[in-house]
Amino acid sequence: MFKYIEKFLRGLGKPLISFVSRLGKLTIFIGRTLYNCVTPPFYFKLLVKQMIDIGFYSLPVVALTTVFAGMVIALQTNAGFSSYGAESAVAQVVLIAVTRELAPVFSGLMVAGRIGAAMAAELGTMRVTEQIDALSTLSTNPFKYLVTPRMLAAILVLPLLVLIGDIIGILGGYTVAIYQLEYNAANYINTTINELQMIDIYTGIIKGAVFGAIIALMGCYNGYESKGGAQGVGNATTNAVVSSSILILICNYIITGMIFTK
Amino acid sequence: MKAKISVKNLHKSFGHKVVLDGVDIDIAEGESLVVIGGSGTGKSVLIKCIQGIITPDEGSIRINGKESVGVKKKDAEELYSKMGMLFQGGALFDSLTVWENVAFGLIENKKMSRKQAKQEAIKYLRQVGLSEDVADLSPSELSGGMQKRVGLARAIATNPEIIFFDEPTTGLDPIMADVINDLIINSVKKIGASALTITHDMASARKIADRIAMLYKGKIVWQGSVKELDTTDNPYVRQFVQGSSQGPIKVEI
Structure with a gap:
């Protein structure tokens, strides 16, 4: 009888301890990242390289996902609102859906898949091939050299990607509304401009910055702490993408809740 | 002693x-x-x-x-x-070229100019028996023995x-x-x-x-x-x- 209870408690305790210790490690990692973001030396060249990698090379995927997101929202709004004068609703719904939710979330998820995975794989490989230790032996702080530029670049670049996603998503909606649903172009543009509020823009910027931090944190943390050869690097990559995607969706809900419920 | x-x-x-x-x-x-x-x-x-x-x-x-x-x-x-170290697998930075690896400590810590650091790196590469031609290759293009030599050159380049x-x-x-x-x-x-x-x-x-x-x-x-x-x-x-x-x-x- 006691044997079973003991077994049960052990089974309960082991994942709990491992969860708490992971949480602790992550907290230390966040602390080190913040500290190293504000103390010299800074590697500007690496920051610029990361910004190009994360920002510029993510443009095609962000553009493709947001354009189709805008298009499908236009179609669905037209289908759903057809009995109450869909023409003015389509522009407004596309505007709100794209700027507040779809552009930030799709940019976040796409960059998580593209960049979060790459960060985890690169840092993980550097860890298991001792390149991170090699940085230390060359008197270079591996945290400042590897983690800080990625973190800063992601936080700076994601909001820009979201803004570009906003424009492209609205254009997608516009294309469907004008060329497929044959609405009046001037009315559509007028509605969009009149209904556009500052809150739509800064919601996207805030979300972009938070998602950028999540992506870089999960990518770097999982890569930096990975061990156990090729399999360890594979696990790190999977964990980075899965955890950052989930966190992005959860944080998206929380941020929307904080901004839009009064 | x-x-x-x-x-x-x-x-x-x-x-x-x-x-x-x-x-x-x-x-x-x-x-x-x-x-x-x-x-x-x-x-x-x-x-x-x-x-x-x-x-x-x-x-x-x-x-x-x-x-x-x-x-x-x-x-x-x-x-x-x-201190300097030669790692078992070389641990060369694969995002950098061979000479940038050797000159890493010189550029990052001793703040040497890139041009001068490259000259130094080539000097150290010669010392470990590698020719100038490998300087601009990436580490993955080298054989295991050559990678070890580059690692050695990197370890001694900072005069530890x-x-x-x-x-x-x-x-x-x-x-x-x-x-x-x-x-x-x-x-x-x-x-x-x-x-x-x-x-x-x-x-x-x-x-x-x-x-x-x-x-x-x-x-x-x-x-x-x-x-x-x-x-x-x-x-x-x-x-x-x-x-x-x-x-x-x-x-x-």
Whole structure:
């Protein structure tokens, strides 16, 4: 009888301890990242390289996902609102859906898949091939050299990607509304401009910055702490993408809740 | 003779696994010490403790007479900056070219201009027997032996006072291994550095060592000169040198 209870408690305790210790490690990692973001030396060249990698090379995927997101929202709004004068609703719904939710979330998820995975794989490989230790032996702080530029670049670049996603998503909606649903172009543009509020823009910027931090944190943390050869690097990559995607969706809900419920 | 590195009563465990269990070892100035021992006896952990990559649980490590365990990171960094290391797999940065790897310490820490650093890097590449042509290649385009040489060039480029070699000949053919041994002897002598090598390649150990120590179960069980290696009646050393499965060292299967 006691044997079973003991077994049960052990089974309960082991994942709990491992969860708490992971949480602790992550907290230390966040602390080190913040500290190293504000103390010299800074590697500007690496920051610029990361910004190009994360920002510029993510443009095609962000553009493709947001354009189709805008298009499908236009179609669905037209289908759903057809009995109450869909023409003015389509522009407004596309505007709100794209700027507040779809552009930030799709940019976040796409960059998580593209960049979060790459960060985890690169840092993980550097860890298991001792390149991170090699940085230390060359008197270079591996945290400042590897983690800080990625973190800063992601936080700076994601909001820009979201803004570009906003424009492209609205254009997608516009294309469907004008060329497929044959609405009046001037009315559509007028509605969009009149209904556009500052809150739509800064919601996207805030979300972009938070998602950028999540992506870089999960990518770097999982890569930096990975061990156990090729399999360890594979696990790190999977964990980075899965955890950052989930966190992005959860944080998206929380941020929307904080901004839009009064 | 003055001790360059002095390790006293060093302990390190990972969870329940005791890796270093009271290691005492000294390395004199300009001396080449080789630590031999089987896989998993804590050789790598010993090196990483001395370099400050792993923090030991207990004990003292003095570098040039200054304590490095438990002191502030900033104070210890100066001690660590005098060290260079050749990693087992080379550990070359694969996002950089060969010459950028060799010149890494010169550019990042000594703030040398890139043009000048490249000249220096080529000089060090020549010293390890590589031609100028490899300078602009990426590390992945090189063979294992060449990667080791580039790693060696990177380790000596910052003019360190202490150099560590982690299994320098593992994974190389016997001839290339001997080439690396010669390079190690020459380059260490040239800059007058102290060297600490960990290996289980006895041919390499005999060639590059001034003194040999044997690590077993987290303790130094024997130390002496290369000559004494063959005459000692220490059962651990005899078993290891002969490469026998019979003896006091039990392999955990």
